Amino acid sequence: MGSNETFTDNEEAPTYAPSVPVPNVQELIKEDPLQVPQRYVREPEDRPNDTDxxxxxxxxxVIDFSLLLMGNKEELNKLDLACQDWGFFQVINHGVAKEVLQKMKDAAAEFFELPLEEKNKIVMPSNDIQGYGHAYVVSDEQILDWSDALILVVHPSHYRKLKFWPNSPKGIQEIIEEYSNAIRKLGTELLESISLIMGMEKEALLGLHKQLIQAYRVNYYPPCSKPDQVIGVSPHSDTSTITILMQDDGVCGLQLKHNNEWVPVNPIPDALVVNVGDVIEMWSNGKYKSIEHRAVANDNKARVSYASFLFPHDEVEIEPLKHMIHPKTKQQVYKRVKYGDYLRNSMNRKMEGKAHTQMAKVETLA
Known part of the structure; x- marks a missing residue:
């Protein structure tokens, strides 16, 4: 599996944000499948509506990645429009082996079926979001998301806090490693294509990161007896550069906001979903959109999703790239922010759409 360094723990790794401990949703369901505690019930205006x-x-x-890799102009144009109009796309022929995807799904399913005391061996600490639990919970009054999560920083390896990595099922650490490496390769190549459509050299975007950091979040959404009253994950945009998501094939739950409507992103077998993060929106001065999205629950089946976030080193200063600012208006939508500050500011608040992006907006436009 490579050097021993891969699985050594490091206390010097950065911490990100604290989160208030809250109940485990999966356990609530086991105790009483019909129960929906008040802390999870949304205000009527925030509930998923009946409009299908x-x-x-x-x-x-839908982008054919094999064509992008060949520099196909038509596919690059499709990517350009997808990033402008939707901020989301699905990738087919992405090169991540089917068995790697399946192994990850099987291992995660086994992990979430473990007894709570086993999962709690890697429960999130009070000062950070790595481990098993809930992130973005900032107060006891906050309405909670109908989901549990496992969150890990996977790259660079010296950022890993292995005491928060699961030991069971057997081999899960190696499976996370193999899956994350394959996703990282795909993400790197996608960033090269995005660099091209932004009018730069292929390696330019990667260079701007100083170091490409990768985090991994597995979300578990139990079935809910009143799915129209809860939200699996609150509406938000991602603080990443890009996010690559694997969905469960048979269960839809991801929705993105398009023209003020919530559009479901139906899973395409073996495809991966990619979305533009806030960092690309800032570098492109708002040309490419980091879109609000959310996850909804359903009443008969648990759903698992697997999100990989790629983002810059803490010290990187993010601001619109000169050539992305319109030469006539010269209007800059975003000011310069240090990425580490931006990331932690957003993690220290509850998810509320794009409210967290205000800290990076030029005041006159806020």
């Missing part, structure tokens, strides 16, 4: 937008799902762009 699934007919728009087929409009979410």
């Amino acid at each position: 937008m699934s007919h728009l799902s087929s409009l979410v762009p």
